[in-house]
Amino acid sequence: MGREILNTQSAINYSIEELTEAYNQTRQDYIVPMPMTPARLQAYVDAYDVDLKSSCVVLDEEDSDLIIGLGMLGRRHNRSWITRVGVLPYTRKLGAGGEIITHLIETSKRSNIQFTWLEVIYGNDPAQRLFMRNHFKQTRELMVLRRPPMTTITDRKLLAMPAIVEECDKEDAISEFAESSEIPNWLNQAETLRNLDDLLVKRIVFQSGWEGRLFYELTTLQIKRVIVQVINGPAEQVTAASLAWLHQEHLMPDAVCENFEVNDPRIKGYLRAGYFESFRRVEMVRRNH
Numbered sequence: 001m002g003r004e005i006l007n008t009q010s011a012i013n014y015s016i017e018e019l020t021e022a023y024n025q026t027r028q029d030y031i032v033p034m035p036m037t038p039a040r041l042q043a044y045v046d047a048y049d050v051d052l053k054s055s056c057v058v059l060d061e062e063d064s065d066l067i068i069g070l071g072m073l074g075r076r077h078n079r080s081w082i083t084r085v086g087v088l089p090y091t092r093k094l095g096a097g098g099e100i101i102t103h104l105i106e107t108s109k110r111s112n113i114q115f116t117w118l119e120v121i122y123g124n125d126p127a128q129r130l131f132m133r134n135h136f137k138q139t140r141e142l143m144v145l146r147r148p149p150m151t152t153i154t155d156r157k158l159l160a161m162p163a164i165v166e167e168c169d170k171e172d173a174i175s176e177f178a179e180s181s182e183i184p185n186w187l188n189q190a191e192t193l194r195n196l197d198d199l200l201v202k203r204i205v206f207q208s209g210w211e212g213r214l215f216y217e218l219t220t221l222q223i224k225r226v227i228v229q230v231i232n233g234p235a236e237q238v239t240a241a242s243l244a245w246l247h248q249e250h251l252m253p254d255a256v257c258e259n260f261e262v263n264d265p266r267i268k269g270y271l272r273a274g275y276f277e278s279f280r281r282v283e284m285v286r287r288n289h
């Protein structure tokens with residue numbers, strides 16, 4: 001498969017089923033297994049503003065029905081986000097990965113997008129080299145946290161019942177979240193929260209006057225995207241106490257929180273409430289103009 005020019009096509013020409021199949025094939029040997037179904041990939045596209053027209057696939061030069069690599073592009077204001085990049089194991093080191101990244105950067109530049117973001121799992125050296133070669137610079141180290149089902153909270157100080165727990169107006173809460181000084185990773189930005197139809201938002205006030213806001217999605221088996229916003233009080237304690245309330249309410253499901261900056265003071269609160277570090281990612285950003 002020696003090649004000079006690769007056949008790169010817009011991902012919009014492919015069904016979500018074809019893209020899912022291609023994605024899973026490129027990730028057969030991935031460090032952290034994350035297989036997708038078409039429904040999950042569609043939910044991913046919707047949550048993270050992935051633009052399939054700007055996303056691409058690379059086809060085998062001899063068999064144009066075979067997708068050998070793909071990469072997706074999310075778009076928000078002056079930012080884009082590269083995600084789901086992968087090349088079939090036996091067609092690597094021939095330039096397809098480089099072609100995908102070039103395509104996604106050039107598409108961003110043509111739309112006057114100033115910054116392109118991405119994340120790479122810590123220790124994924126081939127991918128990190130690919131991104132550094134394309135002038136991405138590391139910005140933050142991020143942590144993915146999980147909490148096993150049925151974890152009981154042993155820290156008695158966390159079990160004080162809050163004085164008030166109330167449902168918040170989703171739009172108002174997200175607007176306030178967007179105005180806070182924190183710049184979250186792409187997955188946790190206000191735009192993502194706005195895209196989630198099933199997002200729950202709770203305001204939690206404790207006797208001491210501490211106040212936290214919880215954003216999360218609840219399914220039978222999992223509580224996803226658990227984000228604590230600290231409104232008043234010490235970050236670690238407000239986070240831990242808010243999570244203690246959440247997990248006493250919902251003991252069964254496991255929980256996941258992705259891409260908090262490793263030095264974020266809330267992480268200690270997650271750990272106190274029974275979460276553990278699952279793995280780390282490196283966030284990288286490229287200035288395009």
Ligand SMILES: CC(C)(COP(=O)(O)OP(=O)(O)OC[C@H]1O[C@@H](n2cnc3c(N)ncnc32)[C@H](O)[C@@H]1OP(=O)(O)O)[C@@H](O)C(=O)NCCC(=O)NCCS
Nearest residue numbers: 085086087092093094095096097098119120121126127129
């Ligand atoms: C990361 C990944 C996408 C790179 O794809 P790729 O097609 O191998 O990328 P390229 O061919 O452009 O570059 C890979 C290497 O091959 C080299 N290369 C490219 N064309 C070459 C050629 N014709 N001859 C010899 N070497 C070549 C590149 O210089 C590069 O070398 P380096 O790793 O030492 O820096 C691929 O390894 C992959 O799919 N990994 C699993 C999924 C993954 O990690 N995705 C990224 C998630 S953030």
